Structure formats: C-alpha cells, structure tokens
Amino acid sequence: MAKRDYYDVLGLPKTASADDIKSAYRRLVRQYHPDVAKENPKAAEEKFKEVSEAYEVLADPEKRRRYDQMGFQGVETDFGPGGFSWQNFTHAGDLEDLIGQSPLFEQLFANFGMPFAGGRSAGRGRDVEVGVRLPIAAALHGARPTVEVPQTTPCPDCRGTGARGGTAFETCPDCNGSGRVRRVQNRGYSQFITVGACPRCNGTGRRILDRCPTCAGSGLRRTVERIEITVPPGVEDGAVFRVPGHGALERAGGRPGDLFVQVLLEMPPEFRRDGTDVFSEATIALPIALLGGEVTIPTLDGHASLKVPAGTQPETQFRLKGNGFPRLGRSGRGDLLVTVHVEIPRALSGHEKDLVREALGTGAKGAATRRESLFRRRG
Secondary structure (H helix, E strand, O other), rough: OOOOOOOHHHHHOOOOHHHHHHHHHHHHHHHHHOOOOOOOHHHHHHHHHHHHHHHHHHOHHHHHHHHHHHHHHHHHHHHHHOOOOOHHHHOOHHHHHHOOOOOOHHHHHHHOOOOOEOOOEOOOOOOEEEEEEOOOOHHHEEEEEEEEEEEEEEEEOOOOOOEHHHOOOEOOOOOOOOEEEEEEEOOOOEEEEEEOOOOOOOOOOOOEEEEEOOOOOOOOOEEEEEEEOOOOOOOOOOOOOEEOOOOOOOOOOOOOOOOEEEEEEEOOOOOOOOOOEEEEEEEEEEEHHHEEEEEEEEEEEEEEEEEOOOOOOOOEEEEOOOOEEEEEOOOOOOEEEEEEEEEEEOOOOHHHHHHHHHOOOOOOHHHHHHHHHHHHHHO
C-alpha cells in the first residue's frame, strides 16, 4: 500500500507547530494503539504504525526539514532496510509521557511491561547527531569507522542515585515513594481527580539527604564513548545510520536517546556519482582518435586501459562495465562512463602541415592524384 503524506496521516497542515504535531499524535495514539483497540487489533496496529512513523519524522526538526524538501526519499535511510517498526519507535518516551498523564492508561499499560521509574515515566534523552568523513574506498568495500560521542553515564560513586554513597536519601514523605500524588478538586456536584508527579521529589519517590560530591546530586557523569558502526559497500554520500540507545542520557533512571551518524564521503574531483554509475572525462591525442589505440584512465579502484577505435569522434562516451559503485544490499556494481575529448594541436611546423595535407588529400600531390584519377574515369 502506498504511503500517505505524513501531514495527512496526522490530519495537520504543513504549517503545523511542534505542539500541534504532539497533540495530534497523542490523540491518535489513544485511538489506535493495538493494546487499546480491541475490535480490530490488526487494522489498529497498521494505523498505529502509520501514525508513529509520521510522528517519528515530523517531531524531529532535521527529519522534518529533509521530508519537506525531498519527501519520503529524504528520510528513508533513517528506518534501515527493514523499514519502520513501532516496537522500536524512537519516540517511545513520548508515548510513556502520554501514559503517565492518564491513570487509566497507566493502569492499562502496567500489564504490558511499560517501564516506569519511581512511579513516573523514566523519560527519554535527546538524540545525538554526528558526522564521519570517509574515503571513497568505504563506498566500494565497506568500512567500520569508530566515532567518539560525548556521553553521560550513571555516576559510579552514587550508582546514579545522586546521594552520597548511594544511600543518603529517604523515602519521600509526600508520595510515600510512589513518585505520584493524587489531587482531588470539588466543583459543585463534580469531583475531579488528577494524578501527577510529586513536586517534592520530582517523581523519583525519594528525597536526597546528602548530595553526591562527585556528580553534585545529578546522578550522572560526563564521558566519551567510542562506538564502531558498520558502513556497507555502496553507501551513498550523506546516508544516516541510527544507533539506538547511544544518544544523550538526561537523568539517572531514564533512557538514552539515539545516535545518528551521517556518512560524508570524500569523492575525488575527477568523478561524478549518479547512483551506482560514475562519470569521468579523459583527453586523448589526435593520432589516437584518428588511428585508434589504448589509453590509461583513472577509475575508482586505480587505473584501467581504455581501447579507443580508429575514427573516434570528440565527446564520444565509453562505458566500462563493473567499474562503478556496488549495489547496496545486492551483488554487482554499476558502470564507469568516460567522455573523451580530442586534443587538437595548437601549432604545427611546415613539414607537419604538409603531412596533414597529404594525408587528407588537400596538398599539391594530393590534388594531382585526384585529377589523374578523374581523367582515368572519363577515359
């Protein structure tokens, strides 16, 4: 089934704000989540995947920019060869936030293993984007580059609690360790009950008595993580690879965001890429163009011999099969297409001019030969 425009999926115009996108997503999640829609769960799951994929793109400013400029092609590399999967949805933290705002949803999803810390959503960290420059050989043979990513990890001295020695805290007296407080408001004959994060412990369920001196009570420490990624043969310049769970961790007990690595290929200036095919140019001498011969030309792998037939015209294009880029995820390679330019000498000696005239039949000897041939035909 053909994909629908992401804005149409969420029922929004292209000028929708970030808040409009989140509100539409939350409304549709309540309607189509497979664990909620019991009447037709299969159809609901497909609808939920469509909604989640649309939100995955439009909620991210960079992905939304690429989608607005290039459509689906601008974001297809973000989902990998298997496409989008709502089970591994990048913005699952937003779904957890939605559930945490509703006691009904929280109770419903408690039976399905949704992770909550201290009675509230664990929260999801920010995504991190980095670029890695690679030589053109990476697109030919693949590569396994290592990128360094600034990272936050749980503090080892307090084990991520933020309390000195990992024990200098007590159960929050306001929420009794649940991380949530229940408020009741009476308005006339109506009673409104709301459940939210405890303001005293910020939803953690505990209160720090003595902050950890190493992390100043944040429960986190800054470090640098070295991550190896796999770049397959045939990768395009600008391709983005997603590494789940290696983004920023913004608070202890939460979940890190994802890491997005963009590949920037250092293309040699003498080549131009179009998919798996490569285009280049070569200049050949006039005698080679007239009489034929072989010339050596640069390729992605080094050099190759190009056979030039006699009488080759300027701007002729030759195709060297299998000298292009590998086909991503498939066997075989594209082709190298070489356009030849014929080098015309700028100055000739008198003797060289006579030789050219004689070869072309335009000199005195050539003219006499033509007259003699004409008389023989008349006779």
